[in-house]
Amino acid sequence: MSKLKVGLIGGGSWGTAVASLIAKNTDVSLWARSKETVTEINKRHTNKKYLPDAVLPSNLVAHTDLRAVVSVADVLVMGVPSNSFRDVLKQLRPFVRPWIPIISLTKGLESGTDLRMTEVIQGELPGHPVGVLTGPNLAREIMAGQAAASVIAMVDDIIVQELQKIFNSGLFRVYTNDDVIGCELGGVLKNIIAIAVGMGIGLGAGDNTRSALITRGLAEITRLGVAMGGRAETFSGLTGMGDMLATCISAQSRNHHVGVELGKGRHIEDIINDMVMVAEGVKSAPTVVKLAARYGVEMPIAHDVHEVIAGRRTAEQAFYGLLKRKVGAEIESD
Numbered sequence: 001m002s003k004l005k006v007g008l009i010g011g012g013s014w015g016t017a018v019a020s021l022i023a024k025n026t027d028v029s030l031w032a033r034s035k036e037t038v039t040e041i042n043k044r045h046t047n048k049k050y051l052p053d054a055v056l057p058s059n060l061v062a063h064t065d066l067r068a069v070v071s072v073a074d075v076l077v078m079g080v081p082s083n084s085f086r087d088v089l090k091q092l093r094p095f096v097r098p099w100i101p102i103i104s105l106t107k108g109l110e111s112g113t114d115l116r117m118t119e120v121i122q123g124e125l126p127g128h129p130v131g132v133l134t135g136p137n138l139a140r141e142i143m144a145g146q147a148a149a150s151v152i153a154m155v156d157d158i159i160v161q162e163l164q165k166i167f168n169s170g171l172f173r174v175y176t177n178d179d180v181i182g183c184e185l186g187g188v189l190k191n192i193i194a195i196a197v198g199m200g201i202g203l204g205a206g207d208n209t210r211s212a213l214i215t216r217g218l219a220e221i222t223r224l225g226v227a228m229g230g231r232a233e234t235f236s237g238l239t240g241m242g243d244m245l246a247t248c249i250s251a252q253s254r255n256h257h258v259g260v261e262l263g264k265g266r267h268i269e270d271i272i273n274d275m276v277m278v279a280e281g282v283k284s285a286p287t288v289v290k291l292a293a294r295y296g297v298e299m300p301i302a303h304d305v306h307e308v309i310a311g312r313r314t315a316e317q318a319f320y321g322l323l324k325r326k327v328g329a330e331i332e333s334d
C-alpha cells in the first residue's frame with residue numbers, strides 16, 4: 001500500500017513539530033504563509049523563529065502554495081491559531097479532496113461563535129471526518145527528543161487507528177480516544193488555569209497554592225467540559241489533568257508566561273506585544289466565561305483570569321479575591 005500523504009497547515013512551533021513527527025512515518029508537506037519560513041525549512045532544515053534549537057528532518061518539505069499541499073493530501077492537519085482557523089479553512093476549501101480526515105492541533109475557541117475547532121471544520125467542510133491531536137505536548141521539548149504522550153480523538157474507530165500510526169513514533173506515544181468534545185475542551189480550558197497559576201507565581205505564591213489552583217482548576221474545567229458533552233474521565237487523562245500539569249508547571253508554556261507577567265503587574269497588551277507566539281488562553285477567556293454562564297457552571301478561577309485580562313482587576317486583587325470566596329464541599333453531589 002502506498003504511504004498516506006499528510007498536508008500540515010501552519011508553520012509555527014507546534015505545526016512544525018508535528019510535521020517533524022509525522023515525517024518519521026510518512027510523506028508530509030507543510031504549508032506556511034511566510035516565504036522566509038518556507039525557504040529556511042527547505043534549505044537549512046530549521047525554523048529558528050519558533051523552534052530556535054531544533055534541527056528538522058530533511059524529508060520535511062515546506063510550501064507557500066496552499067493548493068500544492070492541500071490538493072494531494074490524504075489527511076489534513078490544522079496547526080494555525082484559533083483566530084485564523086476559519087479564514088485558512090476557507091482559503092484551502094477549494095482544493096480539499098473528498099472525505100479526507102481533518103485533524104486540529106489548535107487549543108482555542110472561535111471568538112463570537114464560541115465554537116470548537118472541530119465544529120468550525122464541520123461547518124466549512126461538512127462530511128469530512130474530524131478529530132484532534134492533543135495532550136501535554138510542549139513543542140520545544142518534543143523537538144529536543146524528550147518522551148511525551150498524546151491523544152488522537154475521533155469518533156470513527158477505524159480511521160482513528162490509521163491516523164494513530166502516522167503520529168505515533170518511538171518517543172511520542174499516541175493513544176486513541178473517542179471523546180472528541182472532552183479531549184478538545186481539555187486542551188482549550190487548561191490554558192486559562194495556566195494563566196491563573198502563572199499569576200500566582202508572578203505574585204510569589206508557593207507550591208501549595210499552585211497545587212490548590214491546579215486541582216480546583218481541574219474541577220472547574222471538568223464541570224464545564226461535562227456540561228458541554230465531554231466525559232468526566234477524559235478530564236483525568238492526558239488531555240485534561242496531563243495537559244493541565246504540563247502547561248501549569250512549565251516556564252515554556254506561553255499561557256503560563258502571560259500569567260507570570262500579569263502577576264508581576266504588567267498590562268496584557270504589553271505582554272502580548274513582546275511575544276512572538278500565540279497564548280490561546282488570552283483570547284478564549286471571555287468565551288469560556290460566556291459558556292460557563294450559558295451552561296450554568298461555576299468557574300471562579302476562569303472568571304477572575306478574565307477580569308484581569310479585561311483590565312477590570314489587578315492580578316493581586318483577583319488572586320486574593322479567590323481566597324476570600326466562600327468555601328464549600330470539595331466534591332459536589334448532583
Ligand SMILES: NC(=O)C1=CN([C@@H]2O[C@H](COP(=O)(O)OP(=O)(O)OC[C@H]3O[C@@H](n4cnc5c(N)ncnc54)[C@H](O)[C@@H]3O)[C@@H](O)[C@H]2O)C=CC1
Binds near residue numbers: 013015033137278280
Ligand atoms: N507550541 C506548543 O507547544 C503547542 C501548541 N498547541 C496549539 O497549536 C496551535 C498553534 O500554536 P503554535 O504553533 O504554538 O503557535 P505559534 O505562535 O508558534 O505559530 C502560529 C503560526 O500560525 C501562523 N498563522 C497565524 N495566522 C495565520 C494565518 N491567518 N494564515 C496562515 N498562517 C497563520 C503564524 O504565521 C505561525 O506560523 C495553538 O492553538 C496552540 O494552542 C498545541 C500543543 C502544543
Ligand SMILES: O=C(CO)COP(=O)(O)O
Binds near residue numbers: 194
Ligand atoms: O498546549 C501546550 C502544551 O500541551 C502548549 O501550551 P502553551 O500554548 O501555553 O505554550
